[in-house]
Amino acid sequence: MSTKRNIIVGQSGGPTAVINSSLAGVYKTAKERGFHKVYGMVHGVQGLLDEQYVDLATQIHSDMDIELLKRTPSAFLGSCRFKMPEIHDNPDLYEKLFGILDKLEIEAFIYIGGNDSMDTIKKLADYAVLKGHSQKFLGVPKTIDNDLAVTDHTPGFGSAAKYIAASTKEVIRDALGLSYNKENITILEIMGRNAGWLTGATALAKTEECDGPDLIYLPEITFDMDKFVKKVKELVEKQKNVVVAVSEGIKLADGRYVCELSGGGDYVDAFGHKQLQGTAAYLAGFLAGKLGCKTRGIEFSTLQRSASHMASRTDINEAFMVGGAAVKAVDEGDTGKMVIIERVSEDPYTSTAGLFDVHRIANAEKVVPREWVNKDGNYVTEEFLSYVKPLIQGDYPPFMVNGLPQHLVLKRGNRK
Amino acid sequence: MSTKRNIIVGQSGGPTAVINSSLAGVYKTAKERGFHKVYGMVHGVQGLLDEQYVDLATQIHSDMDIELLKRTPSAFLGSCRFKMPEIHDNPDLYEKLFGILDKLEIEAFIYIGGNDSMDTIKKLADYAVLKGHSQKFLGVPKTIDNDLAVTDHTPGFGSAAKYIAASTKEVIRDALGLSYNKENITILEIMGRNAGWLTGATALAKTEECDGPDLIYLPEITFDMDKFVKKVKELVEKQKNVVVAVSEGIKLADGRYVCELSGGGDYVDAFGHKQLQGTAAYLAGFLAGKLGCKTRGIEFSTLQRSASHMASRTDINEAFMVGGAAVKAVDEGDTGKMVIIERVSEDPYTSTAGLFDVHRIANAEKVVPREWVNKDGNYVTEEFLSYVKPLIQGDYPPFMVNGLPQHLVLKRGNRK
Numbered sequence: 001m002s003t004k005r006n007i008i009v010g011q012s013g014g015p016t017a018v019i020n021s022s023l024a025g026v027y028k029t030a031k032e033r034g035f036h037k038v039y040g041m042v043h044g045v046q047g048l049l050d051e052q053y054v055d056l057a058t059q060i061h062s063d064m065d066i067e068l069l070k071r072t073p074s075a076f077l078g079s080c081r082f083k084m085p086e087i088h089d090n091p092d093l094y095e096k097l098f099g100i101l102d103k104l105e106i107e108a109f110i111y112i113g114g115n116d117s118m119d120t121i122k123k124l125a126d127y128a129v130l131k132g133h134s135q136k137f138l139g140v141p142k143t144i145d146n147d148l149a150v151t152d153h154t155p156g157f158g159s160a161a162k163y164i165a166a167s168t169k170e171v172i173r174d175a176l177g178l179s180y181n182k183e184n185i186t187i188l189e190i191m192g193r194n195a196g197w198l199t200g201a202t203a204l205a206k207t208e209e210c211d212g213p214d215l216i217y218l219p220e221i222t223f224d225m226d227k228f229v230k231k232v233k234e235l236v237e238k239q240k241n242v243v244v245a246v247s248e249g250i251k252l253a254d255g256r257y258v259c260e261l262s263g264g265g266d267y268v269d270a271f272g273h274k275q276l277q278g279t280a281a282y283l284a285g286f287l288a289g290k291l292g293c294k295t296r297g298i299e300f301s302t303l304q305r306s307a308s309h310m311a312s313r314t315d316i317n318e319a320f321m322v323g324g325a326a327v328k329a330v331d332e333g334d335t336g337k338m339v340i341i342e343r344v345s346e347d348p349y350t351s352t353a354g355l356f357d358v359h360r361i362a363n364a365e366k367v368v369p370r371e372w373v374n375k376d377g378n379y380v381t382e383e384f385l386s387y388v389k390p391l392i393q394g395d396y397p398p399f400m401v402n403g404l405p406q407h408l409v410l411k412r413g414n415r416k
Numbered sequence: 417m418s419t420k421r422n423i424i425v426g427q428s429g430g431p432t433a434v435i436n437s438s439l440a441g442v443y444k445t446a447k448e449r450g451f452h453k454v455y456g457m458v459h460g461v462q463g464l465l466d467e468q469y470v471d472l473a474t475q476i477h478s479d480m481d482i483e484l485l486k487r488t489p490s491a492f493l494g495s496c497r498f499k500m501p502e503i504h505d506n507p508d509l510y511e512k513l514f515g516i517l518d519k520l521e522i523e524a525f526i527y528i529g530g531n532d533s534m535d536t537i538k539k540l541a542d543y544a545v546l547k548g549h550s551q552k553f554l555g556v557p558k559t560i561d562n563d564l565a566v567t568d569h570t571p572g573f574g575s576a577a578k579y580i581a582a583s584t585k586e587v588i589r590d591a592l593g594l595s596y597n598k599e600n601i602t603i604l605e606i607m608g609r610n611a612g613w614l615t616g617a618t619a620l621a622k623t624e625e626c627d628g629p630d631l632i633y634l635p636e637i638t639f640d641m642d643k644f645v646k647k648v649k650e651l652v653e654k655q656k657n658v659v660v661a662v663s664e665g666i667k668l669a670d671g672r673y674v675c676e677l678s679g680g681g682d683y684v685d686a687f688g689h690k691q692l693q694g695t696a697a698y699l700a701g702f703l704a705g706k707l708g709c710k711t712r713g714i715e716f717s718t719l720q721r722s723a724s725h726m727a728s729r730t731d732i733n734e735a736f737m738v739g740g741a742a743v744k745a746v747d748e749g750d751t752g753k754m755v756i757i758e759r760v761s762e763d764p765y766t767s768t769a770g771l772f773d774v775h776r777i778a779n780a781e782k783v784v785p786r787e788w789v790n791k792d793g794n795y796v797t798e799e800f801l802s803y804v805k806p807l808i809q810g811d812y813p814p815f816m817v818n819g820l821p822q823h824l825v826l827k828r829g830n831r832k
Contacts (some may be wrong), residue, residue, distance in 0.1 A: 015589075015590055015593045015594065016592070044596075046596055072589070073586050073588045073590065074592065074594075075591075077596075078592070078593055078596060079594055080596050081591050081594075101740060113570065162819060162820070165820055166820050167723070170489050170490075170719065170724065170818060171718055171719065171722060172723070173431075173488070173489050173825075174431055174490045174718045174721065176490065176494070177431050177492075177494055177495050178430070178464060178491075178495055180459035180462055180494060204701075204819075205820070207817070207820060208648040208817075208820075209822065209823055219718055235692065247454065277697075277712070277713075278697065281693075281694065281697065296693070297693075298715070298717045298719070299714070299715065299717070300717060301715075302712070303586065303587065303711075303714070306586040306590040308537060309582055326688060336659055374609035376655075381551065389819070392819040392820070393818070395816055399622075400656045400807070401623070402809070403581075403620075403808040403810070404578070404581055404582050404585060404620065404623060406625065407585065407589060407626070409589075409625040409626070
């Protein structure tokens with residue numbers, strides 16, 4: 001019998017197309033390194049507090065299952081949006097959680113998530129040190145938004161960027177095919193509350209046979225409705241067909257989100273974030289009224305974070321790598337850290353996994369630097385594109401069954 | 417020099433992911449059958465009337481280009497939404513158009529399109545007979561909506577259905593991954609003004625590892641808001657996570673589109689069709705208010721007709737086949753007809769191309785038969801699924817260049 005005990009792994013926050021590739025990396029590496037059992041929290045820490053977990057050996061039976069897992073979007077284990085209270089506010093909750101970890105003989109706790117999840121890792125690692133618990137706590141970065149500090153980029157971002165760029169190319173072809181001597185404005189709405197990485201990625205559609213979007217508005221830059229209308233009017237008079245990409249998080253100078261003007265933004269999640277939707281629809285309606293031409297708002301919506309069928313091979317492989325690196329780290333005694341991706345070289349692009357103290361990461365949002373946006377604040381620069389391009393390279397074709405991508409799905413009967 | 421003269425081909429109406437595969441079929445077959453030149457109308461009949469056309473030999477240089485064309489979404493030549501007037505209302509326009517055809521030494525005119533385009537073929541064929549012009553006129557079916565009569569199905573439908581089903585699977589995974597002990601309603605809005613073929617195709621997501629949507633509302637069935645709310649409420653209380661697919665064209669008993677309730681449906685196109693958008697957003701907002709839970713509206717929007725990257729091989733091949741069959745037909749003297757697809761056998765699925773008098777097709781919309789919808793009017797039957805399943809089979813992977821699907825694009829400098 002192994003001298004090592006067990007690992008538990010969870011997924012948290014908004015899903016990505018490759019979050020399960022990190023899970024696969026954790027599982028495979030834990031097995032290779034001789035950990036006894038690999039448990040999965042079902043719906044993250046929130047589920048774990050309800051003792052919802054599975055032994056992953058009951059779910060993953062072969063290398064084929066691992067490959068299928070890597071091609072499965074959304075959190076295989078189920079995710080949660082659960083904010084850990086401060087330790088002094090609710091010590092009982094911490095005691096309960098560590099009680100469960102002790103019962104399951106957990107040696108290491110790995111959490112795949114974004115900013116809020118790294119905050120969880122920080123608090124749990126601190127609590128363990130404070131109370132003398134032996135468990136190690138390691139964070140694995142994940143978010144399509146690419147807004148985590150320190151890491152060169154986050155797993156999930158490259159695939160979302162690839163899907164967005166590919167879909168932008170297709171939508172542009174569609175718009176051009178239909179407009180003949182007629183004005184036509186298309187507004188694309190892209191995810192990213194405060195960080196414009198994904199919205200900027202629409203510029204990747206600019207290729208040898210496609211002009212890409214005409215204007216790109218990131219949430220980092222205050223949105224000026226008058227300037228916007230003036231700019232679109234100029235373009236539509238010149239070229240008839242205009243395609244604009246906007247972030248769901250663009251804000252007016254008075255601090256209101258543009259989507260709030262349409263009555264959207266009402267729903268507030270557990271972290272106090274407003275649900276942003278309807279920016280493109282609002283702007284499309286507004287421009288139709290102002291300019292009297294045909295407009296269409298298109299939201300890529302949750303497709304941009306769940307389109308595993310258009311995942312980037314680079315992204316899938318890096319997601320797997322950081323999962324594995326977390327296991328290696330805890331196995332070597334690290335705790336309270338997050339795995340980061342370091343860009344080793346540009347040409348050819350190579351990357352490696354590093355470690356960073358989670359105390360210095362949590363809750364710091366990385367936004368697009370001002371110098372990577374043009375002077376007018378309506379497009380990204382070549383530097384931005386050079387940064388993103390390597391991350392969308394390579395494909396990871398889905399396993400097609402009866403004409404549709406197949407996924408690995410949690411067998412609920414085996415839960416808990 | 418060839419004894420045969422020239423062919424001209426155009427594309428009309430809303431694009432599909434495979435409309436260019438039909439164009440490729442026309443081009444390749446015309447060359448094989450010894451036609452001299454193959455012209456393309458740029459933006460259909462409307463462009464042709466402005467003498468906008470290209471010699472396709474300036475655009476397609478190799479079999480590789482033909483393969484790339486088959487993988488290019490939207491109308492390569494540009495489309496139009498142009499309604500031919502009645503002959504007696506505007507004989508000058510007909511004279512002008514036939515003058516251009518004579519000048520270009522056109523022997524046959526092939527039009528790839530939907531109901532409105534078949535009306536164009538009918539009128540032009542009639543006019544030629546009436547005035548003793550020798551040109552032949554042939555229609556090639558195309559529409560994601562699958563609403564053309566007589567043909568078993570239309571090219572474009574299978575790929576749209578495949579994209580919709582694949583995306584529905586991904587969205588369902590996304591929704592399930594995020595909801596833990598919390599009510600969550602997702603409303604998917606699918607294209608199809610009067611015909612629910614595509615909305616019904618969301619049921620294809622029901623596979624061995626996915627339950628598919630819970631409810632499906634087609635435009636063929638009068639939409640009852642009270643019944644709908646009651647049904648969703650029941651389900652959400654039982655299972656928390658509910659996914660509903662609705663057609664953009666669902667209507668209340670009083671004849672209003674649901675999307676009109678939100679202030680949408682204002683834009684009217686050249687054929688007098690209202691632009692329908694906002695059904696899902698409206699219903700999501702309405703349910704959030706009524707049931708007090710998290711909701712999200714997702715429109716697949718133009719992506720469902722332009723996602724060549726998820727095209728069905730069956731569909732691409734059939735689109736190519738009907739393009740070729742049109743050339744064969746005009747070469748053998750047919751006119752005033754539309755190519756149709758005939759289903760030869762179910763298992764294995766095989767199909768062939770036939771011909772049908774366009775006078776008996778034009779402007780007749782084929783909707784989903786009532787018996788292919790369940791008694792409650794909120795799901796499709798097994799018969800519906802058996803009909804659609806063969807049409808989404810097989811893949812046609814895009815040619816990826818620098819991480820993105822590559823397209824063949826009209827070289828504008830060569831345009832007339």
